[in-house]
Amino acid sequence: MALLTLSGIRVRYGSVEVLHGIDMHVEEGEIVTILGANGAGKSTTLLAVSGLVRPFEGDIRLDGESLLRLKPHQVVGLGVSQSPEGRRVFGSLSVLENLDLGAFLVKDGPKRSKTLEWIFSLFPRLAERKGQLAGTLSGGEQQMLAIGRALMAQPRLLLLDEPSLGLAPLLVRSIFETIRTINASGVTVLLVEQNASAALKLATRGYVLEVGNMVMEAPAKDLLADPAIREAYLGG
């Protein structure tokens, strides 16, 4: 059984329907990426999984159990955490407080400390700046914090919305390396990225979302080789 299944989900904001029946699935251990132009509905899809927007039709299941009736914090409790688009770190809280909130549902203190150590080994920069207010971090550091914070929940499934947005190329490379490391440690990843070629090189499978419709699903290497995909998302 797939770890995560979306079947026929439809979402609207007010009276505007933005997802017209999305089907997708993520298997345990995979890195799956969703490609799509601006406004296609990628972030909305991730928000629906986390329970921050409610589909009016269709179902979202984790291990076969529907998530639709759960509140967002309960979804986190089942092992699904998200690093949202635009980072959304708590600016007037310290780096350490941000990370600690990521593990809000992890009641076991020693376990939290171990995860924290692991995150500091993934992002040594965060360790250097742990007492600093998150709002004073650079954009790249905030991105590391957003990912680290989501990892503090010790998720089985990590949702990443544009983790490389606005970062220098060198940092993008290092963030993608880190995502690979995270996945190798047993965390399944669902990744939304503007940087489609980097995402496809990392991913096992990819989906293509076009104005609220899932138009394609294929192994990542096939998408990388597909001329139409190269034309539309990889800059020719």
Place this chain on the structure above:
Amino acid sequence: MEQFFQQLLNGLAVGGIYALVALGYTMVYGVLKLINFAHGDLFTIGAYLGLTLLISCNIAGMLPPAAAVLAVFVMVGCLVAILGVILERAAYRPLRDAGRLSAVVSALGASIFFQNAIMLIYGARYYVYPDFLRPNFTVHLLGVAVPGVRLLVIGTSVGLMLLLWAFIHRTRIGAAVRAVAIDPDAARLMGINVDAVISLVFLVGPALGGVAGLMVGIYYGQVDFTMGWMYGLKAFTAAILGGIGNIPGAMLGGMLLGLLESLSAAYVAMAWKDAIAFLVLILILIARPTGILGERTAEKL
């Protein structure tokens, strides 16, 4: 010099009361961006509940004085806290997605409801607070005889403020409250139950406000059903002065307003104390529109 010292302490006592009430406004604003207009009435209810516990329930007859004072404080705090949670459930939560204006109307409605309920239960007259709980000792500080009740009020409000500060800044749940004030959706993604945090805020704020009402009864020896309006307005002013949404700001704003009032009453004229206090408020807000400690967006707890 002696008069100055007495006025200073009086200002701190009154300011402490303003600060406790202001904290309720500012914490609710922090997490919901809503002005809880019924907060002043919860304060009044605290004062009247104290009265009932002291007179009708005869707490003072059952316990030694110090224990009775403590028991009444704790009971008033708990009862008003429960009312606060019910208020949020009944008047605000159902309207959470209905827009700000509906919530404002609901808040005003709740305020009128509470005021009328107090009037119906207790009548429209004022009540003299029983004075057998009023500490009747004096303390000599720097050669000045300070009434014990003044020190009790200052000590209680400062103590409660320190406790609240430690809770908000030194515990994980406190960090969750701050996170919800900054970005509720991001807080949800951390696994924080935002509804529970909102309930918590409606537990703590009214508890502090209720205790403040009780202290006004003990300090001035008199309560009436409109007192919540005046104190509510002053405390709301104090919250704005410190920067609405900001917890240390509410503490600072309350203390400052109390001191301003007390000193201008003593050195300018009793009748001018409110005018002077508000003049200073306006000047401060002209210089710093977001309040003394307010952020640009006033969203920091």
